[in-house]
Amino acid sequence: MDVTLLKVTALLYLLASASFVVYIFLARDLISRLSPIIFLTGFVVHTAALGVHFMQAGYPGIAQFREALSFYAWLLVAGYLLIQLKYRLAILGAIIAPLAFLMTLAAFAFGTGGGELPPALKTYWLPVHVTLAFLGNAVFALAFGVSLIYLLQENYLKRKKVTSVIKRFPSLEALDKLNYLLLVWGFPLMTLGILTGSMWAGIHWGNYWSWEPREISSGIVWLLYAALLHGRITAGLRGKKAALLTMVGFAVVLGYFLWGDSLFPSRHGGRFE
Amino acid sequence: MNHRSAPIEVRESVAFESSYIRQALIQLRSHATIHESVILSTCNRVEIVAAVSNGASASAQLKAFLAEHQARKSFDGLDNHVYTYHGSDAVRHLFRVAASLDSMVIGEPQILGQLKQYYTAAQEAGTVGTILHRLFHRSFSVAKRVRNETAIASRAVSVSSVAVELAKRIFDRLDDKTVMLIGAGKMGDLMARHLQRGGVQSLMVTNRTFDRAVELAGRIHGSPILFEDFPRYLTLADLVIGCTGSPEILIGAATVDRVLRERKQKAMFFIDIGDRRNFDPAINEIDNVYLYNIDDLKDVAEENLLERSSEAEKAEGIVQQEVEHFTGWIQSLDQVPTITALRQRLEEIRQKELERSLGGALRNLSEEQREALEDMTTAMMNKILHAPLTHIKRNSGDEDDERTLYIAALKKLFDLER
Numbered sequence: 001m002d003v004t005l006l007k008v009t010a011l012l013y014l015l016a017s018a019s020f021v022v023y024i025f026l027a028r029d030l031i032s033r034l035s036p037i038i039f040l041t042g043f044v045v046h047t048a049a050l051g052v053h054f055m056q057a058g059y060p061g062i063a064q065f066r067e068a069l070s071f072y073a074w075l076l077v078a079g080y081l082l083i084q085l086k087y088r089l090a091i092l093g094a095i096i097a098p099l100a101f102l103m104t105l106a107a108f109a110f111g112t113g114g115g116e117l118p119p120a121l122k123t124y125w126l127p128v129h130v131t132l133a134f135l136g137n138a139v140f141a142l143a144f145g146v147s148l149i150y151l152l153q154e155n156y157l158k159r160k161k162v163t164s165v166i167k168r169f170p171s172l173e174a175l176d177k178l179n180y181l182l183l184v185w186g187f188p189l190m191t192l193g194i195l196t197g198s199m200w201a202g203i204h205w206g207n208y209w210s211w212e213p214r215e216i217s218s219g220i221v222w223l224l225y226a227a228l229l230h231g232r233i234t235a236g237l238r239g240k241k242a243a244l245l246t247m248v249g250f251a252v253v254l255g256y257f258l259w260g261d262s263l264f265p266s267r268h269g270g271r272f273e
Numbered sequence: 274m275n276h277r278s279a280p281i282e283v284r285e286s287v288a289f290e291s292s293y294i295r296q297a298l299i300q301l302r303s304h305a306t307i308h309e310s311v312i313l314s315t316c317n318r319v320e321i322v323a324a325v326s327n328g329a330s331a332s333a334q335l336k337a338f339l340a341e342h343q344a345r346k347s348f349d350g351l352d353n354h355v356y357t358y359h360g361s362d363a364v365r366h367l368f369r370v371a372a373s374l375d376s377m378v379i380g381e382p383q384i385l386g387q388l389k390q391y392y393t394a395a396q397e398a399g400t401v402g403t404i405l406h407r408l409f410h411r412s413f414s415v416a417k418r419v420r421n422e423t424a425i426a427s428r429a430v431s432v433s434s435v436a437v438e439l440a441k442r443i444f445d446r447l448d449d450k451t452v453m454l455i456g457a458g459k460m461g462d463l464m465a466r467h468l469q470r471g472g473v474q475s476l477m478v479t480n481r482t483f484d485r486a487v488e489l490a491g492r493i494h495g496s497p498i499l500f501e502d503f504p505r506y507l508t509l510a511d512l513v514i515g516c517t518g519s520p521e522i523l524i525g526a527a528t529v530d531r532v533l534r535e536r537k538q539k540a541m542f543f544i545d546i547g548d549r550r551n552f553d554p555a556i557n558e559i560d561n562v563y564l565y566n567i568d569d570l571k572d573v574a575e576e577n578l579l580e581r582s583s584e585a586e587k588a589e590g591i592v593q594q595e596v597e598h599f600t601g602w603i604q605s606l607d608q609v610p611t612i613t614a615l616r617q618r619l620e621e622i623r624q625k626e627l628e629r630s631l632g633g634a635l636r637n638l639s640e641e642q643r644e645a646l647e648d649m650t651t652a653m654m655n656k657i658l659h660a661p662l663t664h665i666k667r668n669s670g671d672e673d674d675e676r677t678l679y680i681a682a683l684k685k686l687f688d689l690e691r
Binding site for chain 1: 537539
């Protein structure tokens, strides 16, 4: 049941991606109104898929990597839709929708069916820690997209190429402000994600910090974002440099999310002994 | 004729002075075949739009009128420069003119206003009837549709409007931004006004001669500052316009670096429209700073213009739709009177012949027989008319031309235009 729903979700996300991309090049009003609606419909079906999974399995679908992907995509889309309420950012949709599509596709393409949850994970810490960490992460993914759009436009303006595609971007100032807003939201969420993880580890395994690769990489990214936030507030670190740093931070997170666990087996990679 | 068909000297030679338009229109009406007319005479085009009853002879008359109305030249020299459109082509042409598709700068908005103005003049002269009334009002709404449904007029094509467009790419809003205008040249004045229309409220003006700064500031509601002081005020400026004839560079990269630090890296937009470079080109290399000089702005304007032409294709589609619509209306206008006239004509013949027969050889018929004869002739007439009338009334777009042809043929064959 939840797999069927997930397939429908992926299809809708694919449709939304196409519609966002078409909008960027053709700028039809109808399409600009339609794309977020398709995307929202996909999100509703996705929510249903996650709900059904929870009812059937009795735990949120985040224990396995492919399940986590789907959950992460769901958070990402939720974040985008929230931004879309205030900013008309079809261009960001054109980045987020394909990402969401690929992640939901991956969530059922590499086998389905849930394994039995290891005993160490049968705890309320799991959903709390994973949700917070993913939430922070999803916000940074959105910031990554916003930064990318900023840099694209900045590059066009510096080179004095003003094409019609650019005209449908928000202004640089608006993008920079949004980037800042996302940082302000994402940073505390990430901090909480790390703290809950540490407390969980402390309670279950007796040590709060075990220098796991995942912990180290999170620590590095946390420091990076802390520096960025500090720079923004005190030294006027904004615009191009801020956008670049945002992208670097997220690239580290993403890289680890995709490959880190298989390179460095650890608790996060599924070894709980 | 327009800017493509005729050089300026020729256009000038036939142009109508505005005081003379009324007289010219009234003169046109004295021609038997010209029923309605509007004269359009701008610096890029001289056109006469007329509703006429005989296309060929009327257009000859119009051409002659164009050549002679100012008693300047004979028509020989003009023939190469004048274009004539009939029927739906004429409708299309007027719609294209109104939508600014026929303009020198495609998408420029002035032509519509001019069209309205000349239409009103013709209305006042009493030379506008049902057809031109409908035609012109239709052309105004075509122009509106094109404006709303295509991006033909949305891209800036003047240097000043490009600057505003760019400012809006960099800044989220302009009403909380401050502009510094250096130099009191005409170009800078114009640009400052454009920016104000774009929302800018706070404006500083400086000039080597302080009096001129004060004078300009007064005109555009800015605050004048001393030329020696302007570097100190740079920190406050989000947009800086350089418009002086100064031979040396006024603002260098080092200055901007310092100013930016004071501003906590808040973005700055420098616009250099001076006779010589007012700002160091290296400024553009600094993060969060954008420098556009007059050539850059012109390049953007030109590219926007190219883009307008691609939007023009969409607009042509709209025009085509509307032309079909209008031609349909014209034909229905022609169709009803033709049908009535045809019926009348046959009815007349029937009555006349009936009278003659009943008064002559068929004198002795009974009342019943007379009625039967009456019914028979009426039925005969209706049967004969049935097929041709169905053809004329059929409402399919493809056969528009065919239908026009039939109507014309009927008129001629049955002598309906007596």
